[in-house]
Amino acid sequence: DQQVKQNSPSLSVQEGRISILNCDYTNSMFDYFLWYKKYPAEGPTFLISISSIKDKNEDGRFTVFLNKSAKHLSLHIVPSQPGDSAVYFCAASGSGTGNQFYFGTGTSLTVIP
Amino acid sequence: KAGVTQTPRYLIKTRGQQVTLSCSPISGHRSVSWYQQTPGQGLQFLFEYFSETQRNKGNFPGRFSGRQFSNSRSEMNVSTLELGDSALYLCASSLRWGIEQYFGPGTRLTVT
Numbered sequence: 001d002q003q004v005k006q007n008s009p010s011l012s013v014q015e016g017r018i019s020i021l022n023c024d025y026t027n028s029m030f031d032y033f034l035w036y037k038k039y040p041a042e043g044p045t046f047l048i049s050i051s052s053i054k055d056k057n058e059d060g061r062f063t064v065f066l067n068k069s070a071k072h073l074s075l076h077i078v079p080s081q082p083g084d085s086a087v088y089f090c091a092a093s094g095s096g097t098g099n100q101f102y103f104g105t106g107t108s109l110t111v112i113p
Numbered sequence: 114k115a116g117v118t119q120t121p122r123y124l125i126k127t128r129g130q131q132v133t134l135s136c137s138p139i140s141g142h143r144s145v146s147w148y149q150q151t152p153g154q155g156l157q158f159l160f161e162y163f164s165e166t167q168r169n170k171g172n173f174p175g176r177f178s179g180r181q182f183s184n185s186r187s188e189m190n191v192s193t194l195e196l197g198d199s200a201l202y203l204c205a206s207s208l209r210w211g212i213e214q215y216f217g218p219g220t221r222l223t224v225t
Contacts, residue, residue: 004155046213089155103157104155
């Protein structure tokens with residue numbers, strides 16, 4: 001049973017525009033959320049995180065928004081750059097679930113120059 | 114600081130055989146986790162080791178096992194390989210359980 005879902009397998013965006021990647025979760029005990037970026041032939045790289053006490057966290061061009069009532073988080077990349085082309089995974093964990101990370105299936109982002 | 118390293122990077126095995134994968138975490142990281150990535154399934158958690166003890170375990174059969182050495186290096190073993198075990202196996206390390214993890218490049222296992 002997939003507790004973290006990324007329903008868009010792929011996304012294409014023009015360079016300079018905003019990329020919005022979405023993630024939904026089902027377990028209300030999740031209280032810590034992360035985004036990872038993965039290039040081919042490399043392992044996932046940690047990008048940004050947010051805890052459930054916040055609804056927004058920003059790091060440079062990357063912002064993560066958390067909507068707890070909707071059990072939804074999103075990653076905004078502004079402006080998008082060709083080097084952002086990668087697979088993005090969201091992950092969630094919670095003390096109530098043993099702090100194990102549950103990952104989504106990933107969204108492949110292509111930024112078109 | 115050197116990143117997480119995994120060996121070998123690629124492996125081809127036959128059904129019924131066993132395989133051992135190796136992971137060296139970032140220096141100072143004592144928590145090492147293993148994940149299986151297959152198309153359409155995302156990353157599935159296998160187990161986590163801390164100070165040579167398995168502390169957390171995912172929902173995988175007993176054919177999947179691991180261990181951690183005193184220098185925090187970890188190995189994962191899969192016995193009696195099945196075709197469905199073909200996957201990318203990722204190792205991740207962190208200072209402690211429950212915080213962001215740093216991943217190695219993975220070992221691509223193909224079972225024929």
